Every structure is written in C-alpha cells, then in structure tokens.
Amino acid sequence: MSTPYQIVVCGSIVPDPLQTLEPVAGPAGPALKNEMMLPAVLDPWAWHALFEAAHLAKGAPGSKVWLVSIAPKAKLQQVMMTVAQKAPFELVAVDGPSSGFTEAAEAAAILADAIKAIPGLDMKKLLVFGGWESASRGAGATMQIIGERLGITDQFQGVDKLTVAADGSLEILERIEGGKHQVSKCAGAPAVLGWATGNLPDPPNNPQTGMMNMRTIMPALQRAKPAKLAAEGVKFVSVTQPSQRRGTKIVKDTSPDEIAKEIVSWITGE
C-alpha cells in the first residue's frame, strides 16, 4: 500500500532567463534595473521540483502538493497563470521580494513559518521539495535552513531521482562530483529534497488543472501576508556585470581541413 504524502514545494519567481539583467543600487541594497517590469517565470529548479512532487503525489493516493512562495504577489499571479496548468497544487503565498540579493536565512525563516502554518501538517508524511539552487541567488542554502527550522535532518541536495520502496523507504540519487550520483536510502518522511533537474519532461498544459488550481490560487494571493527581508548584517561592497567582452575573430570561407589544422594546433599547443 502506498504512503500518502504531504509534499510542500518551495519556490519563487525569477526573471525570464532571456532577459538582459543589469544591477542597480536601490535604497535597500542592490536590485535589478526595471525589476518589476521584467517578465518572470517560476525558478527552473523549483519548476522541476513541482513536477516531481505532482508525479509522486499521483502515484501515492491521498497525497497533496502545496507550493509555498515568497514573491511580489502581482508578479506571482502572472506566473501562476502558466504554472497552474501544469500540475495540481495549492498555493501558499507570501508577499515579499523575490530578488537574488535577499538573504537565504531570512527567506528560509519566512518559508518555514508558512509551512508550519499549513493546516493539518503531519511531519510523518512531510516531504519538503525545492530547487537545490535558484536562478537568482544561486546559493543552495535556503532548503537546508528550512529543514533545520522544521527539525528535519534527512536532507538531500542535487536530487535527480526519488523512488519509494514498498516499505515506504526512499531511495534518492544525488548529484556529486565527476558526473556521478550518490545513492542513499532514507527510512521515510520527513525529508528535505533539493532537486536538480530530475528525470521528468515538462508536463503538457492542462486547462482543467489550471481552472481547478486558480480557484485556490486567487484567494491565496489575496491572503498573502507582506514579509520584509531586511538583509541585516550583510554589506554589498559592489555588484557589477562582467565587463570582459571578447573581440571574436571570425573565420569563414575556410575549408574544414584548414580549420581542423588550426583547432588541433590550438588544442595540442604545437
């Protein structure tokens, strides 16, 4: 018999990767130029985590998925229009900044409190999912601190695969150095899993799922409490874009033989 899980996915929004990003000095520290105008997407690793959560929930009847997110709620609403069609979940929204320059520890404290406040939360069924890093801060720190605040010490990062055994134990594949995976067996929930890319393709849009989700997403956005992330104790001395731009030498109208000779000479240093 499969174990029903309570799967909480933590994930925020990030600027669309195709946007040009430029740092500016704001009153509360560094920010992105025209940050509120930039189109946003759900963080790519949280996106994978959400699909993995939905996949796991589908195979374990009685399971439920929540998406807990700190983001400016107007932008979060826009992103939810797309995400809601992908997988069934209930949104728990906190209205706050999604900037990469926010503090992981402060974000984790808010997220942990939001998770604790989920009605009927059962630690014996709880799996906390999220991205192992984000495309904004890229720290790989928030999930561990959430786990600590929830008292969960079975934690895994860079997860590519989760398999639930018949006895309820979890087999987890984590990325390690050199293109390898570490295989671990965990007795069961609760656990924290920071996902890498997983194995699942993006699910197709499902308008019916979207309609169902939006019934709870809009009230969740209206209920979203404001949160302040003050970045206390950290001083940004500078934030700059890499200025290095290479004067690319273009080689064209040259035979493959000639190009190959040049490349081999470059590789071998001869």
Add this chain to the structure above:
Amino acid sequence: METILVLAHTETDGSLAKPALEALAAAKSLGGTLVAGLVGDNVQTAANCIAGWGAAKFLAVTGADFAHPRYATDAAAAEAIAKAAGATVIVAPATSRWNRVLSGVAHRLGGRADTHVTAIAAAGGAISVNRWYYRQRMEAVIQRAQRPWVIALDPGCVPAWQGDAGTAAVENVAVTLADAQKRTAVTGLKAPAADQQTIRPDAAMLLVAGAGWTKKQADGQTHVPDAEKLILGFLKLTQASLGGSKSLVDLGGEGQAVLSFMTHLHQIGQTGSTPRHQKGLSTCCHGEEPHTVGWRFVNERRAISLDPNCGWARGKANVLYVADAFAVMAKVNELLAPKKA
C-alpha cells in the same frame, strides 16, 4: 582577530582532495588564528599531510559513521568542530558533501553562510568575499557582520596549498549520534563505466555540444549516429570533458533524437553547471547570453557554428569558425589520431 577554521572531509582513501587544499590556501591568506577541522573515517594521514599549514589546532570527528556523506552526521560533526574551535570564520571547499550541510550548520551556530564563493580577501580589518548572482551574470563583493561566517569556496578558484607534511597532533571531538541521525544510509554510487565517463572536471578542455548535432543537415537528414561517433571520438582522443546545451539535453524528454550518452548532468549554462577548464570548444551551439554563462569560467574559447552572428559565440568566443561541425570535427579527429597513437 578572527579564528579561522577550515573544514575538510577526507576522501575514501583518507586523503584530502584538491578543493580542500584550495580552501586551506584561501584561509591562510586571511591571517588570524588557524584551526583545521577534519571529518572522516580516519583523518590522521590527511592531518599529517597538512601538518605544515600553520594550524594552532587540528580538530577531528572520526569513525565509520562519518565515512560517508550524510546530512545528519556531517552537520553534527561540523557543528561540533566549529564550537570546539570557537571559530568566527569557517572556510570550506564547496564540495557536494559540504554544500549539502554548511548552510544548515551556519543556522545551528547562529551564523550565516555564503556559498559558491569565488574569492576571499582581507583588507583593512574586514573580510570580503566574491560571489555571483543570477547564474553568473553579475558578481558581488560582500562583507558580513554576522559570526560565525561560513564560506564555501568553489573548487578551482585559488591555487591549492602546498607545504610540508609532518606529524599532526589531532584532538578528537566527541559526537554522540542518536538513531534518528542514522535514518539515512549511503548505499553506493552510480556512474558510467570509467571508459564511458564523459564528465571530467579536471580535464584541460571542455567540448560543448549543442542541439545542432541532432538536427537535419544539408542533405535533409539527421545524422545522430555520426554525431555520436565524432563527439566520442574527440573525447577519447583529447580526454576532454563533455558539456551540453539545455536544448540538447532536453530533447530526450521531448521524444526527439538524442545523443545516447548525453544527460542532464552534462548540461551547462543557465540551469546547468559552470565548469572551469582552460580551453573550451563549442560545436553546433546556438543561443543568447543566458546560455553562454556555461562557459563563463572557461579561459580560452572557440566555437564552430554555421551562424556567424550566433549569440553563443559573438563577443563570447575568441575565435568563431563559420563551418559545418560534422566536417571539421571529422578532420580534427583524423589529425589527432596519430598524435594519440
């Protein structure tokens, strides 16, 4: 004055890996009182190797329970060593093992952690670290008031410490584990066979393969088997590491023709890795700025593409060859083969 602890874990053979030696070098440059903290099954050999580093103390948590990477036991060990050392700054190599636990350890210690740090410096009585935001698209220099400050240094950013070996007096720090800390067991590793492994972090060269390898060529047909042969042939001849664009590694999930050896582990760029290699050659890659962050830390870059205006290459590569990668790579392999022999 700061008390600077370097946390390192031993490898399966009891040695310290290069990233640990890099962390030692970075920490030493900061001044302050140095403490070495080692975690592993048995750390004496590792401690002896760094006896000349200048540590005021060598602290260790050892035993079979600490041989393998596991959050609960590694966090307990790191926490105990940090407390025993009275560390105000903790420098550790950003290995997968330490990345898994350091932020949680900083929380337990009432401090803060900064990960993926690429440089550490001390000037005017303040320590600064460099780290990148938005996937290597902007770099910040930051300082912190909080202590202890845990700093995870990315591998390959500073030269490894070199110094005299000797006999180190290691003080064991006792850690008592509860059953709840052993709910997870490491059961093994999964990796391609050694002769089929195409991810080689220490290689001098990175070959980046793009989705163009799987697209229809001039004859209107795809030539995926030929592409595989050319890429694997090049890797075998050069011992280069292989990276892939997101579009290429995503193809499998979309039911399209794929390179059989290409997985998400190979992905570099916006949602992949940013490996450090001396040279990089991109082939059949097309894309804009977000994808090119994959070779932000590759020093010499060349690209082969049919598009002279390709965003992957213009302004990002030193040399762009406007040519058919199939033809060029076939010839490259032909020229390299006798040298390898």
